[in-house]
Amino acid sequence: MVERKLEAGPSKRFFVEMLPRDISLEHAVLDLVDNSLDGAIRERISEIRSGNPTPYAGLQCALELSSDTFRISDNCGGIPDDRLEAALKLGRDDISLDDDKPTIGMYGIGMKRSIFKISQDATVVSTSKTSTVTVRYDEEWLDPDNPDWTLTLQQEPPAPGEPGVSITANKLWPNISRSFRSTSFIDELSRSLSRYYAYVIEKGFSITLNGHNIAPLPVEFRFEENISPFYFETTNGKTKVRVIIGLFRKLTKEDERELQTMSPDRADVGSLKAGITVICNDRVIKYADTSATTGWGMGNVPRYHPQFRSIAGAMVFESDDARTLPVSTTKGDLEIDDAVYVLGLNAAMEGLRSLTQFTNQFKGIEAVTDDLIATAKRASISEVTTKLSAVARADRRAGGGARKAPAKLPQPEKRNPMAHMAFRRERSEVEEVANLLGMSTSDRPSVVAEQVWIDRLRSLGIIT
Numbered sequence: 085m086v087e088r089k090l091e092a093g094p095s096k097r098f099f100v101e102m103l104p105r106d107i108s109l110e111h112a113v114l115d116l117v118d119n120s121l122d123g124a125i126r127e128r129i130s131e132i133r134s135g136n137p138t139p140y141a142g143l144q145c146a147l148e149l150s151s152d153t154f155r156i157s158d159n160c161g162g163i164p165d166d167r168l169e170a171a172l173k174l175g176r177d178d179i180s181l182d183d184d185k186p187t188i189g190m191y192g193i194g195m196k197r198s199i200f201k202i203s204q205d206a207t208v209v210s211t212s213k214t215s216t217v218t219v220r221y222d223e224e225w226l227d228p229d230n231p232d233w234t235l236t237l238q239q240e241p242p243a244p245g246e247p248g249v250s251i252t253a254n255k256l257w258p259n260i261s262r263s264f265r266s267t268s269f270i271d272e273l274s275r276s277l278s279r280y281y282a283y284v285i286e287k288g289f290s291i292t293l294n295g296h297n298i299a300p301l302p303v304e305f306r307f308e309e310n311i312s313p314f315y316f317e318t319t320n321g322k323t324k325v326r327v328i329i330g331l332f333r334k335l336t337k338e339d340e341r342e343l344q345t346m347s348p349d350r351a352d353v354g355s356l357k358a359g360i361t362v363i364c365n366d367r368v369i370k371y372a373d374t375s376a377t378t379g380w381g382m383g384n385v386p387r388y389h390p391q392f393r394s395i396a397g398a399m400v401f402e403s404d405d406a407r408t409l410p411v412s413t414t415k416g417d418l419e420i421d422d423a424v425y426v427l428g429l430n431a432a433m434e435g436l437r438s439l440t441q442f443t444n445q446f447k448g449i450e451a452v453t454d455d456l457i458a459t460a461k462r463a464s465i466s467e468v469t470t471k472l473s474a475v476a477r478a479d480r481r482a483g484g485g486a487r488k489a490p491a492k493l494p495q496p497e498k499r500n501p502m503a504h505m506a507f508r509r510e511r512s513e514v515e516e517v518a519n520l521l522g523m524s525t526s527d528r529p530s531v532v533a534e535q536v537w538i539d540r541l542r543s544l545g546i547i548t
Contacts, residue, residue: 097228103193104201109263110276112198113147116156116251117277117291118367119195120145121284123160123249137466141288148294149273151265154202157250162212171195172208172219172235195251200226202260203253216243223255274298279371283363286464303361303372303398305330307463307471311456311494313397314435315472316479318486320424322408327428328468329397329435330491332357334457335443335450359388360397360432362418363465364409369418372396377420379433386440391447394457395439398465399428435491442493448504456494507533 107115124143125132131139148155163171199206199221207220218238224230256264263269274293281291282300291298305313305328313330360378362370374380374388378399381387401409401424410418410425419425446453463471476487515525518532521539541547 100200100226100228103197107197107201109201109260109269110273112201113149113156113273114276114280115194115198117145117147117281120156120158120160120249121281121289121367123158123162124284124289127161138288140284143288144290144292146292149264149270150294151261152254152256154253154256154260154264155250157248159246159248162247162249163210163217164212165214168210168217168237171210172237196221199251199253203256205255206251206253208249208251210249211243211245211247213247214242216240270294275301279361280368282368283366283465287366301357302464303328303357303396304332304462304464305396305468306332306457306460307468308460310492311460312472312489312492313468314438314489314491315468315476316431316435316486316488317469317473317476318427318479320427322405323401323403323424325424325428325431326400326402326465326469327397327431327435328400328465328472329360329395329432329439330468331394331439331457331493332396332462333394334454335394335446357396358393359395360399360436362399362401362428364401364411365403365406369411377418379429379436382429383433385433385436391443392440394443395436397432397435399432400465401425401428431488434488438491438493442491453494 104112124140127143128139143158143160145156145158145160195208204223204226205221207218210217216239218240219235221235225232225235270293274296277291277293277298278285278301281289281298282302285291285298285300286302307313307330311331313328316325316327318325357372359372359374359380360370361368361372362378370378376382378397379385386392401411403409408424410420410422410428412419420429472489473487476489479486479488509529511529514529514532517536518525518527521532521535523532523535538547
């Protein structure tokens with residue numbers, strides 16, 4: 085028998101060619117913003133622990149994208165000397181480095197994978213309180229056929245100015261250059277930044293894209309004495325779970341549903357907030373999701389329909405050990421089979437059942453709830469949590485420590501109940517009636533039908 089050794093280490097080709105395929109360009113950029121945010125968390129952990137509502141005030145991340153270059157820079161403290169190896173090498177040997185802080189990074193591949201996705205050459209400069217370190221991932225090092233993994237670090241005394249990290253790439257891949265030149269890509273990236281970092285922006289963190297400040301798009305709920313969301317909270321191991329499902333706007337009227345069915349591109353902007361948002365350590369993983377991933381169409385919860393566009397929700401997971409969060413390594417998807425996620429999902433489904441039943445109750449007579457909902461104040465996730473956590477009661481079915489508060493939904497007095505009428509006629513007939521009434525043939529069928537009804541009531545003397 086002949087015994088020999090086999091070098092079973094990873095191939096560079098896998099890392100520089102294959103690994104980046106697992107992540108979209110948008111999420112590659114978001115991954116780099118995550119690195120800045122993780123630095124901000126390390127820098128301001130004491131303020132976060134103290135409950136300061138704006139612990140990140142003064143910290144920022146700036147993105148500059150063009151067809152020729154990519155640059156991201158921050159003032160979030162830089163990479164401490166004892167973390168340089170973990171930050172710059174491919175993969176982290178000690179994944180417990182940040183298990184005492186609510187960061188999102190876990191395995192030490194995010195920054196490098198994003199660099200490989202974007203460019204053939206990139207320079208990372210980190211200025212901490214003790215030193216300035218420069219490292220370059222050049223074309224030779226990135227050559228898949230080059231077996232050498234050695235990186236050269238240039239370390240100097242700390243440079244003047246605020247500590248932080250910058251990553252500059254000047255040799256973009258051709259397809260990446262085209263994307264960065266695209267107005268539609270920049271616009272979509274701006275919207276994603278608004279959604280995915282809404283909560284840290286509200287807490288003082290600043291993000292700019294090509295010089296423009298990113299405004300947050302957080303989930304909000306209508307909250308008054310007689311209107312409040314469903315609320316659930318529990319702890320599973322190291323992870324805190326909170327679920328909020330409620331109303332964020334007036335109920336969808338029949339003509340609005342009809343408008344979206346006829347012209348989806350004309351749907352109101354508010355409807356884009358409908359659905360369930362999943363947040364892990366202040367980072368949005370799913371925004372306004374209306375799929376089975378967040379409970380729609382699961383069990384006895386109906387599938388999402390325009391009728392439910394007034395319903396919004398949040399599933400919030402928090403942990404000082406990012407490995408316990410139900411999020412994939414790309415941070416763009418969820419581990420839906422994770423036990424902690426199932427806890428949140430079951431609670432979300434319970435909340436969805438009560439809210440969808442409410443909208444069914446007032447289908448066709450939505451207007452009777454308009455004033456009650458429209459005049460209710462808007463409340464953030466943190467405001468809802470503060471108020472409802474104080475009144476939530478033990479939920480034995482969800483295990484020890486689980487607490488919940490049922491939704492309070494408006495129940496308007498119905499002295500003269502409304503009736504819903506619906507029927508179908510050929511479009512040519514509807515257009516002919518619209519012409520006879522002096523209306524436009526582009527008016528919605530429901531508007532034409534209502535006008536016929538009103539004219540008939542007037543002819544009978546029932547209304548004036």
